[in-house]
Structure formats: structure tokens, C-alpha cells
Amino acid sequence: MKRVEGLGACPLGIGCWALGDAKMWGDQDEKAGVDAIHAALDAGIRFFDTAPAYGGGTSEEFLGRALAGRHEEAVIATKVSRADLAPRDLRRSCEASLRRLGTETIDLLQVHWPNWEVPLEATVEEFARLREEGKIRTFGVCNFGPKDLGDWLKEGGAQTTDQLSYSLLARGIEKEIVPLLLENAMGVIAYSPLLQGLLTGKFSSPEEVPPERARSRHFSGDRPMARHGEGGCEELTFATIDRLRKCADAYGMEMGAMSLAWLMQQPAVRIVLVGVRSRQQLERNREALSIRLDEEQIHELDEVTRPLLEAMGSEADIWGSPSRMR
Numbered sequence: 001m002k003r004v005e006g007l008g009a010c011p012l013g014i015g016c017w018a019l020g021d022a023k024m025w026g027d028q029d030e031k032a033g034v035d036a037i038h039a040a041l042d043a044g045i046r047f048f049d050t051a052p053a054y055g056g057g058t059s060e061e062f063l064g065r066a067l068a069g070r071h072e073e074a075v076i077a078t079k080v081s082r083a084d085l086a087p088r089d090l091r092r093s094c095e096a097s098l099r100r101l102g103t104e105t106i107d108l109l110q111v112h113w114p115n116w117e118v119p120l121e122a123t124v125e126e127f128a129r130l131r132e133e134g135k136i137r138t139f140g141v142c143n144f145g146p147k148d149l150g151d152w153l154k155e156g157g158a159q160t161t162d163q164l165s166y167s168l169l170a171r172g173i174e175k176e177i178v179p180l181l182l183e184n185a186m187g188v189i190a191y192s193p194l195l196q197g198l199l200t201g202k203f204s205s206p207e208e209v210p211p212e213r214a215r216s217r218h219f220s221g222d223r224p225m226a227r228h229g230e231g232g233c234e235e236l237t238f239a240t241i242d243r244l245r246k247c248a249d250a251y252g253m254e255m256g257a258m259s260l261a262w263l264m265q266q267p268a269v270r271i272v273l274v275g276v277r278s279r280q281q282l283e284r285n286r287e288a289l290s291i292r293l294d295e296e297q298i299h300e301l302d303e304v305t306r307p308l309l310e311a312m313g314s315e316a317d318i319w320g321s322p323s324r325m326r
Helices: 030-042 056-064 085-099 119-131 146-154 171-184 234-251 256-263 281-291 295-312
Strands: 012-014 046-051 074-080 106-111 136-142 160-167 188-193 269-275
Touching: 012 030, 012 106, 012 281, 030 056, 030 281, 046 234, 056 085, 074 085, 085 106, 085 119, 106 119, 106 160, 119 136, 119 146, 136 146, 146 171, 160 171, 160 269, 234 256, 234 295, 256 269, 256 281, 256 295, 269 281
Parallel strands: 012 046, 012 269, 046 074, 074 106, 106 136, 136 160, 160 188, 188 269
Antiparallel strands: none
């Protein structure tokens, strides 16, 4: 049986949203996507994360096809939407995911977002039944703030992981959530580690960022796809990116690889999810695995990004106000 508790030895995982949601990310060359997943497996990357919400199930289907004949090499994580947390709906969602993924067992099944209208006790009990039946190996949560995480643990939820947005530009989880996770021997699966391309350096100003990538609270709430209604921190965000770029140059690193390496060295982080749509993109992200930042560099990156952390506060939901997290 696969080792799931450690989620695989490699701290880098593949986030599969971009592989199956053409509306959000554009059309995917299937051959290139499958090639990237096979290259990841060949490189020792085992963790693949998807969700029914990604393209209405198309991401799960894509991953299922890509892993055909190689499922046993992979640790597969998917999710249950907040609308499907009642026991009957959770079971139906899990079984639909199993079909789309073409597998008999999901390694890690996660609550995608909390639903405060469904008793958490009933949700946890159904997860436990699915585990007993062998349909899942373990279960966890995504986007749970300190209160919801505390309630999860109180109801006997699995002490595995909380998947959260975390990056050098979005460090809000460090204030309240990370201490609670460490106290309970839980870890972070970090998504948006490059904040949808901002930390690759591909955008030099807010005006260059396309609407679908300018939805976070870093940007003005007046942006066409934003739903948070806040003023944003556009000037500070791009001043921070400029300072990070200078750090990377001084260290002799690519800014994206430096940003991923910083994240992999954070004490609560278990897996850092990167999106890959081609083998070339995978190779760029893999560079981070060969980087070990020293204490002085870690301290400098902390200082460079602290003003943005303080400006954005401890709110861990970088997408919306009012938050879907508590």
C-alpha cells in the first residue's frame, strides 16, 4: 500500500486545475499535459491534487487518463465541494470522483471550503465510513481558518493537512493557522505558491496582469473579476516583487525557484503545489528542489515581505470579503 501520511517523499506536488479548466486557463494540449505528468512521476514527484470544481470534473478526468497504468506510483488528492458535505452528497461526490479518476481509492479526500450550514460531526463520520470501506485512504481540509480547524479537530477530523494559499506574497496564515497546525502535528499543502505567476516576474506592473489573475486582495476591488471590494495593495505588492527580484539576482537564482524554495523550508509546509502544462514548465519549477536558502537569506526574504504581510493582515482568504474562512 502507498504511504499517504507522509504524502510522498518529495515536497513538490502538481496542482491539476490548469490541466483541465480551459475556461480559466485556456485550452490544454493533452499530449503536453500527459507528458508533464509522466515526467513528474519519472522525477520522483508523486503528489497530484485536483477537484470536481476544476472544470466541472474535467481536471479529474484529465488526471485519470494521464495516470492510466501508473496510478500506483501516484498519491492522488481531490476534494468535496462545500455544497456536498452532507453525508449522502459527500458519498455521491466521492464515488463520482473515483469514476472520473479511474481508480478504486482516493489517497486524500479534502473538504474544499467549509460549509457552516452542515453539521461537521456528520461530515467527519461519513469520511470515516468511506475510509473504512477503502474508498479513501485518509481525509483532510482546505481553506479552514483557526475556528473551523479547531472545530474539525474537536469532532475527530483527521489530523493530516489544511490546504491553504501560501506564498511570499500571501503570508497571512502564519499568524493564527500555522501555530494551530504545528500544535496538532498537521501540515500545510500550499497552493498558489507563485500567486498565479506574480512571483515568476512575468508581470512588471499591475496593468499587465490579466483580469482572471488580478482577483486577489492584492489588487483593487474595482478590477473586473474581483469580488472582495477592498482597496487592494497594488503599489506595495509590486514594490515587494521588485525587491524580491533583486534578492533573487543577488542570490543567483530565478525568482520563481527562490520563492518555491522559501516555501518548502517553512516549518508547517508538507507539499508545495505547482501547476504544470508542459514538461518545460515542470523543469523550471523543479529547480527549487536543488535550492537550500541559508538563515540570512530566509531572514532577508522575511523582512522584504513583512510590510505586505502587515498591510494584508491575518485574513487567510486572499480572494474575498466577506471571507469564506473563519
